[in-house]
Amino acid sequence: MGGVTEDDDPYLWLEDLTGEPALGWVRERNAETADTFTGSPGFGRLVRELREVLDDPGRIPYPTRRGGHVYSFWQDAGHVRGLWRRTTAAEYRTDDPAWEVLLDIDALAEAEGEDWVWAGAGMLYPDYRLALVHLSRGGGDAVTVREFDLGTRTFADDGFRVPEARTHISWIDADRVYVGTDLGAGSLTAAGYPRTVRRWQRGTPLHEAELVYEGTVGDVTVTAWHDPTPGFERDFVIRHRDFWHSEPYLLGADGTPVRLEVPDDADHYVHRRWLLVTPRRPWLGHPAGSLLAFGLEEFLAGGREAAVLFTPDERTCLSGYAVTRGHLILETLSDVATRLEVLTPGPEKGPEKGPEDGPERGGWARRPLTGVPPLCTAVIAETDPLAGDEYFLDVTGPLQPATLHRGEIGGGSEVLKRAPAQFDPAGLAVRQYFAESEDGTRVPYFLVGPEHRDGPGPTLLHGYGGFEYSLTPSYLPVTGRAWLARGGTHVIANIRGGGEYGPGWHQAALGAGRVRAFQDFAAVARDLHARGVTTPGRLGIEGASNGGLLVGASLVRHPELFGAAVAAVPVLDLLRFHALPTGAAWTAEYGDPDDPDDRRHLAALSPYHQARAGRPYPPLLLLTSTRDDRVHPGHARKMAARLRELGHPVYFHEHTGGGHAAATDHAQAAFNEALTHTFLWRQLGGT
Secondary structure: OOOOEOOEOOOHHHHOOOOHHHHHHHHHHHHHHHHHHOOOHHHHHHHHHHHHHHHOOOOOOOOEEEOOEEEEEEEEOOEEEEEEEEEEHHHHOOOOOOOEEEEEHHHHHHHHOOOEEEEEEEEOOOOOOEEEEEEEEOOOOOEEEEEEEOOOOEEOOOOOEEEEEOOEEEEEEOOEEEEEOOOOOOOEOOOOOEOEEEEEEOOOOHHHOEEEEEOOOOOOEEEEEEEOOOOOOEEEEEEEOOOOOEEEEEEOOOOOEEEOOOOOOOEEEEEOOEEEEEOOOOEOOEOOOOEEEEEHHHHHOOOOOOEEEEOOOOOEEEEEEEEOOOOEEEEEEEOOEEEEEEEEEOOOOOOOOOOOOOOEEOOEEEEEOOOOOOOOEEEEEEEOOOOOOEEEEEEEEOOEEEEEEEEEOOOOEEEEEEOOOOOOOOOEEEEEEEEEOOOOOEEEEEEEEEOOOOOOOOEEEEOOOOOOOOOOOOOOHHHHHHOHHHOOEEEEEOOEOEOOOOHHHHHOOOHHHHHHHHHHHHHHHHHHHHOOOOOHHHEEEEEEOHHHHHHHHHHHHOHHHOOEEEEEOOOOOOOOHHHOOOHHHHHHHHOOOOOHHHHHHHHHHOHHHHOOOOOOOOOEEEEEEOOOOOOOOHHHHHHHHHHHHHOOOEEEEEEOOOHHHOOOOHHHHHHHHHHHHHHHHHHOOOO
């Protein structure tokens, strides 16, 4: 039986989000999946166990530091939708902080009869009394925005309010905001995001807000924000032409945008007097993936002399950085292991000489930030560069629950919080191996499982391979409880398309090169077989979103390598993704189906179009959400229908809420994880 074509797609009707025929089909598939996997006592026990893990009161309440307070959003069994709350900085350092509840989302949802999901808040510097609260219906990316008064803990009756849309909004001052939102016909890009950004004055109608910048329909979006740093106040606009190319502007005193002449595919950040640039291509004699620092005023005047803060090599890349008031904390990966350094610029005036706490490079001194164990991940969880040089460091490893450290650069550090262990690590070990892909590329992967094996066992291989997103070794409490504790092995594959080795690692899998990500994933699977870790019949694969594309492609390209597959909120139709909400934003990653040259490789890579009868596929579980407005549930629905038509074993479950996370609360998340692991354990011969 041949493949589906766009001109002859019998399942287009399943793209109708709320039509009764499509929802009736969803209910039938949900019932089939529930009947198959959820009826046993073991399933109920696993749901309860995972709910206990997710609701554990000993979890770390990760901080957002603003002024004299630490803010945190918290969900547990008694607060299913969650609490937005705060405590003082001193109180947060205690073992059991006293929290002040600012907004109870459960109470709000009940009072208003809405399926509200917390989507964040932006607070106004410097006193942080006012906030722009984002609320999502059912977990979608579209939000409503309301101004909230933290002093009275109420929504302001005459405050800023924006109806449901994919809105960008941020404070300028107490009476003005920058806003981009749906203002009717012509106000959105083809990707469904705001095409204009406006300056909105309190007390005036939104549709009369002053136009600041206007993009094109073919752009992804336009955003603007105000930098309130004392002595460095300024305003910026970014035109996002596609996912990887943008044009940043500094707004002059008269509102005229002045282009920051950095490469359009570079990342950039302005901090106090510095312009920090990470080019994705060689620039000014520096390799892709470098971190360069320029004086902003000198750069605007034409100067291009940079202080080189980081230079990559074949094993080491820039993972990220965080700034405090006077320092930069550099995060790098060396064969996917974390390293941290503190960089300090030299004096603003006089000779370029850094402090005497480390060697200088271009006027910047550096010294290591210690305390990261091997085969672990450390990231800066929070800083407040408007306030000082405090930092919060999160350290975790596959067998090491998260530890939150607090420190002051130039001073000491302390262990502030420790997450509880959720499974017994005795008898388990973490190892890193390298597989060889078809073109000879060495592909790293992390393996967590029994230190001493009696033979091949059930193994779960996880991957993503896209959008320059890196998978690093960390503590996964749900995976530990549901998989490792039962004797399974868990593997994370660092395939091309991710950012584990910098921009080149990602760019190797762009467009038609996406096949390299699929080849890398298959190479890891073969290496697991060759090492005796598992066998094809006992190897499961999983991935979500772009990782769902990886799973779908692996299913139809290499079904002989795997025994089961799980794809959550997946991208599977590469010929129509751009026609579904927000999909047009991804053409810079995958290619443009409307371009004949791109269309050829997209058709060859698209799992939905490459599915065939007559070749045995391992069982597949598809998970999605009706409210996912980032990756349309039509991808998963149509793939399930197509595989059923071809006679392949496929199971499907769709939550009515949940957004792109496919779950809005811990109950839904526990159900999804229990369903996933019950399916995998049964298919892979777990005992």
